[in-house]
Amino acid sequence: MRPTIADIAREAEVSLATVSRVLNDKVEGVGAGTRQRVKDIIARRGYAPCGAARGLATGKSRAVGLIVPDIADPFFPPIIKGAEEALRSLGYGVFLCDSDRDLAKEQEHVRILLEKRVDGVLLNSTASDCAAQLDVLERHGVPCVLLDRTVEGRASAPGVYADNRGGAARATGHLLDGGARRLCFITGPAELAISGLRRAGVEDAFRARRLDPATILHALGDYSVASGERAVEALLGAGRRRSPFDAVFAANDRMAIGAMRALKRRGLRVPEDVEVIGFDDIELATLVDPPLTTVAQPAFEMGRRGAELLLRLIAGERPRKRTIVLEPTFVVRGTTRKRHSVRREST
Amino acid sequence: MRPTIADIAREAEVSLATVSRVLNDKVEGVGAGTRQRVKDIIARRGYAPCGAARGLATGKSRAVGLIVPDIADPFFPPIIKGAEEALRSLGYGVFLCDSDRDLAKEQEHVRILLEKRVDGVLLNSTASDCAAQLDVLERHGVPCVLLDRTVEGRASAPGVYADNRGGAARATGHLLDGGARRLCFITGPAELAISGLRRAGVEDAFRARRLDPATILHALGDYSVASGERAVEALLGAGRRRSPFDAVFAANDRMAIGAMRALKRRGLRVPEDVEVIGFDDIELATLVDPPLTTVAQPAFEMGRRGAELLLRLIAGERPRKRTIVLEPTFVVRGTTRKRHSVRREST
DNA sequence: CTGTTAGCGCATTCAG
DNA sequence: CTGAATGCGCTAACAG
Numbered sequence: 001m002r003p004t005i006a007d008i009a010r011e012a013e014v015s016l017a018t019v020s021r022v023l024n025d026k027v028e029g030v031g032a033g034t035r036q037r038v039k040d041i042i043a044r045r046g047y048a049p050c051g052a053a054r055g056l057a058t059g060k061s062r063a064v065g066l067i068v069p070d071i072a073d074p075f076f077p078p079i080i081k082g083a084e085e086a087l088r089s090l091g092y093g094v095f096l097c098d099s100d101r102d103l104a105k106e107q108e109h110v111r112i113l114l115e116k117r118v119d120g121v122l123l124n125s126t127a128s129d130c131a132a133q134l135d136v137l138e139r140h141g142v143p144c145v146l147l148d149r150t151v152e153g154r155a156s157a158p159g160v161y162a163d164n165r166g167g168a169a170r171a172t173g174h175l176l177d178g179g180a181r182r183l184c185f186i187t188g189p190a191e192l193a194i195s196g197l198r199r200a201g202v203e204d205a206f207r208a209r210r211l212d213p214a215t216i217l218h219a220l221g222d223y224s225v226a227s228g229e230r231a232v233e234a235l236l237g238a239g240r241r242r243s244p245f246d247a248v249f250a251a252n253d254r255m256a257i258g259a260m261r262a263l264k265r266r267g268l269r270v271p272e273d274v275e276v277i278g279f280d281d282i283e284l285a286t287l288v289d290p291p292l293t294t295v296a297q298p299a300f301e302m303g304r305r306g307a308e309l310l311l312r313l314i315a316g317e318r319p320r321k322r323t324i325v326l327e328p329t330f331v332v333r334g335t336t337r338k339r340h341s342v343r344r345e346s347t
Numbered sequence: 348m349r350p351t352i353a354d355i356a357r358e359a360e361v362s363l364a365t366v367s368r369v370l371n372d373k374v375e376g377v378g379a380g381t382r383q384r385v386k387d388i389i390a391r392r393g394y395a396p397c398g399a400a401r402g403l404a405t406g407k408s409r410a411v412g413l414i415v416p417d418i419a420d421p422f423f424p425p426i427i428k429g430a431e432e433a434l435r436s437l438g439y440g441v442f443l444c445d446s447d448r449d450l451a452k453e454q455e456h457v458r459i460l461l462e463k464r465v466d467g468v469l470l471n472s473t474a475s476d477c478a479a480q481l482d483v484l485e486r487h488g489v490p491c492v493l494l495d496r497t498v499e500g501r502a503s504a505p506g507v508y509a510d511n512r513g514g515a516a517r518a519t520g521h522l523l524d525g526g527a528r529r530l531c532f533i534t535g536p537a538e539l540a541i542s543g544l545r546r547a548g549v550e551d552a553f554r555a556r557r558l559d560p561a562t563i564l565h566a567l568g569d570y571s572v573a574s575g576e577r578a579v580e581a582l583l584g585a586g587r588r589r590s591p592f593d594a595v596f597a598a599n600d601r602m603a604i605g606a607m608r609a610l611k612r613r614g615l616r617v618p619e620d621v622e623v624i625g626f627d628d629i630e631l632a633t634l635v636d637p638p639l640t641t642v643a644q645p646a647f648e649m650g651r652r653g654a655e656l657l658l659r660l661i662a663g664e665r666p667r668k669r670t671i672v673l674e675p676t677f678v679v680r681g682t683t684r685k686r687h688s689v690r691r692e693s694t
Numbered sequence: 695c696t697g698t699t700a701g702c703g704c705a706t707t708c709a710g
Numbered sequence: 711c712t713g714a715a716t717g718c719g720c721t722a723a724c725a726g
Contacts, residue, residue, distance in 0.1 A: 002487060002488065004718090004719055004720085005719065005720060006719080006720095014696075014697085015696065015697045015698075016697085016698090016719090016720080016721090017696070017697060017698080017699095017721085017722085018695090018696060018697075020720065020721060020722085021696090021721095023720090023721095024721080028695085029695065029696075030695070030696080031695060031696085034695085034696085046483070046486060046487075048458065048461040048462045048487070049462055049719085049720075050403075050462070050464055050718090050719050050720070051399075051408075051462045051463045051464050052398075052399045052400075052402035052403045052408060052464055052718085052719080052720090053399075053403055053702090053718070053719030053720040053721090054719080054720055054721075055399035055702090055720090056397075056399045056400055056403055056701095056702045056703065056704090056718090056719080056720070056721090057701080057702055057719080057720045057721040057722075058702085058720085058721065058722090059702075061398075061399060063442075063463065066443075071418065071424045071427055071428060072421075072424040072425060072428060072630075074419075074421060077418045077419040077424065078419060080418055080443070080445070081418060081419060081445055084443065084444075084445055088444075088452075088455075088456070088459070091459060091462075093442045093459060093460070093463050094442060094443055094444075095410075095440045095441060095442060095443075096413075096427070096431065096441055096442075096443035097431075097435075097441075098427070098428055098431055100428075108435075109435070111395065112435070112438060112440060113440070114395040115395045115396060115397075115398045115438075116398045116410065116440050117397055117398050117399050136393070139393060140349060140393070140395070141349065225630075225634065257634060261634075283419075283572075284631060284634065287572065287604060287608075287631065287635065288634065288635070288636075289635075289636055351702095351703055351704085352703065352704060352705095353703080353704095361712075361713085362712065362713040362714075363703090363704080363705090363713085363714090364705085364706080364712070364713060364714080365711090365712060365713080366704095367704065367705055367706085368705095368712090370704090370705095371705080375711085376711065376712075377711070377712080378711060378712090381711085381712085396703085396704075397702090397703050397704070399702085399703075399704090400702070400703030400704040400705090400718090401703080401704055401705075402704090402718090403702090403703080403704075403705095403717090403718045403719065403720090404703080404704045404705040404706075404717080404718055405704085405705065405706095405718085406718075
């Protein structure tokens with residue numbers, strides 16, 4: 001049988017309360033000698049306090065939920081690591097929930113997390129239309145921080161995300177200033193607000209240069225390599241005409257890499273014939289040939305900052321800044337051509 | 348305030364026990380009418396039973412821990428998904444623990460999991476020398492299933508892993524039968540038994556063909572792309588001599604990809620000058636150019652089977668087969684030359 | 695500085 | 711078929 005606080009108390013010949021006090025590092029209320037004696041016994045017996053009992057008594061579980069669309073997508077692991085690191089140091093457990101890009105599974109996860117009585121939730125929803133989840137959590141008094149997401153009508157919901165619009169504008173600007181004129185933009189699922197934001201950024205860059213956004217070729221992807229590949233293939237068509245675009249900007253690296261594959265198969269050279277830029281900066285971006293130019297998101301930091309914000313919310317604080325915007329970094333690698341002249345500043 | 352079972356009971360005008368019965372789907376003891384009425388109220392109030400209280404009363408938390416060395420390594424996410432899927436359907440929560448390939452952090456995680464009173468642990472340790480963790484868990488009566496690991500002196504510890512030795516032998520045999528004679532084997536960290544097993548498989552293949560295993564060039568890596576790159580660079584040396592090996596077999600895909608990069612930089616063609624084979628079959632293997640020939644591990648299934656085994660252990664069963672060996676699949680892609688017939692021909 | 699006591703929310707006897 | 715009582719292990723007043 002696992003020892004309980006009573007066993008420890010008996011062996012140390014003190015009361016339960018005293019053991020509880022040393023367990024919780026209460027500075028006052030326990031003499032140094034007693035404290036040490038109790039600690040020794042705890043260590044020797046390998047006693048581990050029961051979280052469930054503690055939770056019942058305190059109303060806190062020291063556990064949080066972390067919901068992501070798909071951990072197999074290399075963009076997410078760094079986020080998870082960042083969050084986990086910040087949380088573990090404080091003894092928090094992290095319930096990982098992979099929603100498989102399925103809103104129903106996501107809701108199911110929320111339900112389970114509620115039963116687990118998590119103290120808070122980090123939500124990287126599979127859809128920006130996740131107001132329902134936010135409502136449920138709020139009704140139960142469970143704080144929630146959005147990760148890499150903004151939700152319509154919930155602009156004030158606590159969240160951490162990158163400046164998607166600005167990042168997209170910067171990348172597009174680089175393409176336009178380098179001479180590209182026919183851009184193919186591969187966007188992500190429509191149900192994600194970030195898709196719209198990145199698209200808006202692309203258009204911002206066009207307008208800032210008095211170019212017509214209507215000339216942009218749009219393609220729809222789902223963030224997979226295959227979808228990027230298909231999008232470009234479809235646009236290239238069957239004929240042997242030249243490419244209808246001279247640059248591709250994909251809403252994430254995986255689709256950009258898919259695009260590169262399709263381009264290569266058609267005998268189009270990157271970056272000589274067509275330039276390519278991705279978004280995220282996953283490890284894979286450095287491994288393809290040529291290495292991918294991309295808009296790097298500080299994923300690890302996003303997770304860490306999100307966890308820190310959630311912790312403050314759990315502690316009952318009302319932070320002034322409930323939304324944190326991280327700056328993406330534009331990383332020039334091998335899928336864009338060298339720029340000789342000084343380029344203008346983008347929006 | 349979140350509703351408790353008492354609130355539901357009061358509103359339904361029944362006792363706590365009755366509500367508890369419908370909550371736990373006890374077939375007997377509640378009339379159909381009463382049951383439905385209670386269910387309706389539960390749904391309407393959005394009542395979620397408190398896991399902590401339940402855990403205290405039953406001694407079960409319906410949560411398990413899953414410890415992995417590094418979720419940013421693409422080999423692990425599929426394992427996690429497999430485990431998570433099997434567990435979620437039963438209402439289990441999964442505490443994800445990333446040990447950062449650090450044994451101390453891993454032990455810290457075990458400690459936290461013990462406090463969370465997890466019902467079991469899936470352990471993909473960062474070192475095969477994890478008997479200490481197994482001991483602690485056993486002492487606390489927490490079942491544990493090893494994932495992708497075998498532990499010395501604990502051959503009977505429940506676990507799920509691939510036939511590493513056989514897989515390595517198969518790949519090496521393919522190389523040798525294709526004419527390769529000077530093999531470079533990039534192994535993983537010495538603290539992992541699988542490193543030794545894969546090495547043994549390589550030697551098996553040599554001996555089976557009456558070739559001397561002593562001619563194998565060994566290099567040490569740490570499963571990172573960079574380490575594979577460095578290993579090959581070191582072996583190639585500074586000179587302009589020809590390559591001292593005609594084939595590279597790396598203990599995982601990432602190192603194999605690093606090796607390919609180093610080879611390419613030195614102007615060596617893959618597979619014409621040097622053949623390359625990896626291990627795992629991560630998504631990346633299909634994306635590099637040429638696509639990587641590799642020994643595919645059924646990672647998703649490993650996670651799923653591990654979870655299923657753990658569930659049985661938690662239920663108190665004593666399965667006959669406590670260790671499950673999965674068969675890897677040898678996948679021939681572009682980094683090995685075509686085999687026309689069984690021939691012997693040195694490069 | 696230390697001990698006593700009363701719940702926390704639920705499952706589970708045992709009665710009825 | 712249903713209800714009342716007990717305790718799971720711990721924290722948090724409150725006493726002393």
